[in-house]
Amino acid sequence: MPSGIEFKLFAPRNEQATLMGSFSNWQEIPMNKDEMGYFRTQIKLEDGIYQYKFRVQSKSPSFEPNQWVDVTDPYATEVIDDQTQNGVVRILGGKRTVESYLWQHDGQPLPDNQELIIYEMHVADFAEDQQDAPKQPRFKQVAQKLDYLSELGVNAIELMPINEYPGTYRWGYKVRHFFAVESSYGSPQDLKYLIDECHARGIRVILDGIYNHTDEESPLLLIDRDYWYYHGAHYPDDPDNYWGPEFNYDHYDNQLDIRPAWKFIGDVVRFWIQEYHIDGIRYDAVRQLGNFDFFSWITQEAKQAAGSKPFYNIAEHIPENPEILVPKGPLEACWHESFRIFVLESICGQDFDLEKLKEVLDPRRQGYTGTTSVVNYLGSHDREHFIVELGDRGIFDQAALQRIKLAVVLQMTAVGIPMLWMGDEFGESKHKSASVSQPNKLQWSLLDNELNRDLLEHYKRLIALRKTNPSLHTENIDFCHEDPEAKVLAYQRSHDSGSRLVVVANFSEQSLTQYKIPKMSIAETWHEWLSQEIVHSQADGLILDLPAYAAKVFVG
Secondary structure: OOEEEEEEEEOOOOOOEEEEEHHHOOOOEEOEEOOOOEEEEEEEEOOEEEEEEEEEEOOOOOOOOOOEEEEOOOOOOOEOOOOOOOEEEEEEOOEEEOOOOOOOOOOOOOOOHHHOOEEEEOHHHHOOOOOOOOOOOHHHHHHHOHHHHHHHOOOEEEEOOOEEOOOOOOOOOOOOEEEEEOOOOOOHHHHHHHHHHHHHOOOEEEEEEOOOEOOOOOHHHHHHHHHHEOOOOOOOOOHHHOOOOEEOOOOOEOOOOEOHHHHHHHHHHHHHHHHHOOOEEEEOOHHHHOOHHHHHHHHHHHHHHHOOOOOEEEEOOOOOOHHHEOOOOOEOEEEEHHHHHHHHHHHOOOOOOHHHHHHHHOHHHHOOOOOOOEEEEOOOOOOOOHHHHHHOOOOOHHHHHHHHHHHHHHHHHOOOEEEEEOOHHHOOOOOOOOOOOOOOOOOHHHHHOHHHHHHHHHHHHHHHHHHHOHHHHOOOEEEEEEEOOOOEEEEEEEOOOOOEEEEEEEOOOOOEEEEEEOOOOOOOEEEEOOOOEEEEOEOOEEEEEEOOOEEEEEEO
């Protein structure tokens, strides 16, 4: 016997709405409006998959008053294609379902925030081209590379936006459908399989959350723009950072006692945590969104939805602002753009600013607190790959790889959480595409080259150190030797258990022979992590040879 399935549309200021779908041969079905602003109707449906859409008298200023427009359900969990933009509803056992996936690895322990090594990826560009095999969904292709990521040592992946967007290739930062999975990547089941397989390997999954703005044809815009969005730009004096219609987090509906934008995005965040078991969110464009009260609320909603498992709320706020972070602010971590800038300058032979370098290695000097407050990266989707940055400065081939290795030592031993941009670990050398709608696939064939494989092994060794040495999970850092003239810096990381390590870095183009670090004067035996050498410090210090643009890591 068919069950009654409710369809509803929240449109409190609109006069009329109807439902139509494959179950009605696309004939309109009347909907009744309740006192809470919902249009509702019930349809008897057998188990199966159906397409549907709403027709509503729009209140948006871009239409004539009360003009009828077709809109996709803003809460649709699947959208069929770019032409029809029909929502998809799945009925199983007489009830709505997103996907009847049976999770296998929910009980697998996952790393805490201070233990994370994050790998940022764009799903389509990370997935390998399949020339001679039946094409698999891109989520499945990523899942097939998880053993590679496990061997690399990363224990979290950060996925660039995977919400449904127009077309078959984009970066995804102009979201149209917030509850739906990007169909060119695969189905909801494919995504759940990927996340489940990540968890099986102890890898957490962080999503890029776009809550500042939307695509120009997002359903809420068609229904009633001024109810959910600012009428114009939130910050009209900042046109370079306007990416689309911006949610109005200041608007309060007195009649219904709700903040419309808060309600919608709160539903989005809870849905992705509960339905897809994600482990963190990177909040895009925090400075542009600019509402600390909202972030205080949404991060608590996220934590509550996640329950007892670890969750990580990360801000992208450029320029940086430590005030957005706990204990005074609402978020736990911030992308650390200044780390990339000053490390790059330090290894490129530009003016060597020792104090700036110390600031990014010890972000407490910039006002950050805690071991997880900053996410340190050398490259990201917003920047070029690190080897490309060096090439743009006239540094190529072996010289570039040598300096990259120095930068990676700094990244993996600095205070904060390291993040890799996909491909940096093996020297991906292509410039970014000129357009966010132009594919830019990783060159996996670079791993056929000895130098690229050597860089990958360098990353692996340092990531292994990061994961196993507890001193790197603290905020303890002591700059034990500074030599601005020779461009040498040494610092020690330590843990209450007695674990410690010392990094000695040479930022000059001169190799240093028999260089002495006097403060390492206690006669001890040290294990140099990268070369696997055993080194003994003497009563007057540690004496070592330091190649140009190189670092040594001594584990005591």
